[in-house]
Amino acid sequence: MHNKTIIQLAQGLRSGEFSSVELTQAFLKRIKRHQKLNTYITISEDSALRNAKAADVRLANGNPELLTGIPIAQKDIFCTEGVKTTCGSKMLDNFIAPYNATVVENFNQAGAVLLGKLNMDEFAMGSSNETSYYGPVKNPWDMNTVPGGSSGGSASAVAARLAVAATGTDTGGSIRQPAALCGITGLKPTYGRVSRYGMIAYASSLDQGGPMTRSVEDAAIMLQTMAGFDEKDSTSVDLPVPDYSAGLNNSIAGLKIGLPKEFFGDGLNSDVAAALETAVNEYRKLGAEIREIAMPNLNLAIPAYYVIAPAECSANLSRFDGVRYGYRCENPADLTDLYTRSRGEGFGKEVKRRILMGTYALSAGYYDAYYIKAQKIRRLISEDFKNALAQVDVVMGPVSPTTAFGIGEKIGNPIEMYLSDIYTIAINLAGVPAISIPAGFVKDKPVGLQIIGNYFAEDRLLNIAHRYQQVTDWHLQPPKGFE
Amino acid sequence: MSLTTDEVKKIAHLARLGIDEQDVESYARDLSGILELMARMNELNTDGIEPMAHPMDQVQRLRDDVVTERDNREKFQTIAPQVEAGLYLVPKVIE
Amino acid sequence: MEWETVIGLEIHTQLATKSKIFSGAPTAYGAAPNTQACAVDLGLPGVLPVLNEEAVHKAVIFGMAIEAEIAPYSVFARKNYFYPDLPKGYQISQMELPIVGKGHLEIEVDGVSKRIGITRAHLEEDAGKSLHEDFHGLTGIDLNRAGTPLLEIVSEPDMRSAKEAVAYMKQLHELVRYLDICDGNMQEGSFRCDANVSVRPKGQNEFGTRAEIKNINSFKFVEKAINYEIERQIELIENGGKVVQETRLYDSVKDETRSMRSKEEANDYRYFPDPDLLPVFISEDYKAVIKAQLPELPQAKKHRFKDQYALDEENAAILTYSCQLADYFETALKESGCEAKLCANWITGELSAALNKAGLEIMDSPVSSERLAGLLARIRDKTISGKIAKQVFEEMWQSTATADEIIAAKGLKQITDTGAIELIIDKIIAGNPGQVEQYRSGKDKVFAFFVGQVMKEMQGKANPGEVNKMLKAKLKR
Structure with missing residues (x-):
């Protein structure tokens, strides 16, 4: 059952081959069997079975939706009413969210079954899932390597078939990079396409939720439920949501693909480069036209990002002060002590590093040199994408310079870790959508191909990615031990 | 450009962020490294470029002035560290 | 040495909206603690602000009334500081691009009018309240007020005496109520004032170092606080000391200002544009509609009352102090057909005295303008004398009867035989x-x-x- 696609499962539920309760139980069993992956922070067994039962009733009584009765999991950054929502932090270890994120609400409406909450880098700050208060997540392809981050729990769980599909969030690559490292499909939609309401903010002008699935076909179904205008989010965009599954099989003959030379330089591992070349060739066979393009400002994406994201996060995380919810230190001597100790004890090292960085960048005398400068560079990078996407339909490139690296390998060196996001960060700065799909293996570890499209062209991206999955089977291969 | 341990302490206080004395040095080192990374921005002349605060070139949508929220105090305060008589309690505020 | 005082005021007006500036929680005053603080007001993880149309509308009305530039695009910024009544650890305010730009207000002191510049007015959210009663040595936090829309109106340092400052504050108070953008209730904190005060030797161009006095919530206290502060600064300088730039609190019981040490340290607010909110766009059309709907403003009304009704300065000023009082006067005058002076004297005399005694506002007057008009009409046609009219008025105050009914019932009709x-x-x-x-x-x-x-x-x-x-x-x- 756990290898089936959403459509196959929906058919099975409708034909009576299995019930949602049985399906849910099967996944709960797998989750428990594979706990050493450390993908789930919270397994909501009771409510999952309750919801599965309700889904079975809905399936029997008519008007079910495609996701009714399908067991999925949420990244633990989305608030789930009555269910612990930790954001991977000690700060929220005791936080039972009193309301649902819009994304969660959408899945509830659809009748999807929530299996539990997935591990992640603390407050989505990290590229390896090692900053989680709940310990590192392991990559099912190699238990000694990281699954990537920050949505590492989501990627690992989907790859290991511990959920049919999962949600993730992407601020600088947090959906795409773990998807690539775990050999699954991950889509970061256009900024404003998926509501941020109830998604605990890291960097508000960059954060975007999206689906993490085994196939593009499943991603289209998940996105259909996640996307849409939300009046509770001022940055949500009021545009109609197209039918993402309708055009999946459209021909891509004549598609113009741009390969930025900045994406294929020295930093890229040569084996990964070779795998990508094969993938691009596959597109050529499908009738696409490939050309090299230039995006001259991409090399400044990392410094600009590491000003903007920490600046926004330094303010976003001020609300965690031990007063209204979350961790509070023991016996605070006075108000300052309450703040400094609750925050000092509740936040981990990477979170603190970014809060300090952001506080510094915004402080008197440095604002123009860092923050304004970074925003100007953000404009230039965004222009690079606009120019590129005026010449070609999509831009393709790597997701990560290497395949999954070892647990503990980079965590001691924050800058080296930051540099591993080199191919994903610029996309968030511009706000355009991008998808990562499995494109082969290097030494038995998955490689991801990134496809970047124009604003609100998710349907086109899904179509292009799906055509590739019809002629390759990388996305169908399960990790050893998780078949 | 590098940060001194005193500067780190100053920023940490501004952010009300307790950091262990023995970690101050390593924060100073990490942050200095990040600042070096940031300094690469200066390679590019950005005179006359409009700063970009937001990926979407849109304006703020306005909400009708209607009350939509009901009293949820009980629900919200079950997750609070310390409350009494409906109030959140904190160490004495001295003005 | 002769000293000159320089004063600028920052006035926080709560905008009279039904719901909060960024959430759908109610703004009513006096509810049980934290019952009007919703998820957004509490700053729960993941919540987001959405701007209230009415708050923007009221800010623009104010801007148009003071003939200010209205920014076509204004931007919300985060002002970062930690305080328990500030749930998010930042206040959503406006910094570089406020919604209302430079404008002005006319004041009158001792019959001389003066134009006071208004630097800007910006939208922001109010904070909650800290309650200092003893909870086992702890402070209680009530966040009902958090998120109430505020328009902070910042004046130029154009005032030269406490008297001028009070005149400006009163003028502004009158204006916001005329515009119906703020209820003006100072006890409930709907209209609050911070004063920036400095002194300099007369003739000197540069400003002296200023102190900001917080928490002055009545006209009387503004005058007293400023006067105390002026004397303190002069005395300090004359004794060889130096004024330090700081925030001071006015203690109305001791009638003194004192330094607020808690707010002194590290005032680095790290303002930056709030990424959760987009620029607020105000179109020319929107402004035109508001301009067409602007009511007659206090100064204009006063001048019209003097011209049209031949009222003296004092009566005109009293009658135009509130829009409601002015409307009352004009209705009573029209309905009674009596002389303007008689009508004005009755309202500023008998009626005002009765209202004061009962502690009522004009809108709550038991004698409506129509009923008073009925009485004035009988004075005009000499059915009753002014003296009898007072007696009739007292009866009217106690009952719902018309003047005619009382005159008939009590046989008070004047004998003209x-x-x-x-x-x-x-x-x-x-x-x-x-x-x-x-x-x-x-x-x-x-x-x-x-x-x-x-x-x-x-x-x-x-x-x-x-x-x-x-x-x-x-x-x-």
């Missing part, structure tokens, strides 16, 4: 030969005695003019 009056006059003259003699020998003062006697005999119902005329004729020397 000259025959009846003549009879009485003859009787009085016959009964007081001594006084008649005195009057005829030139003691004019005695005339009042006769009037009084006649009126007494007629229970005040005679027309005094008629009585005078007839008495004069009868007593003719």
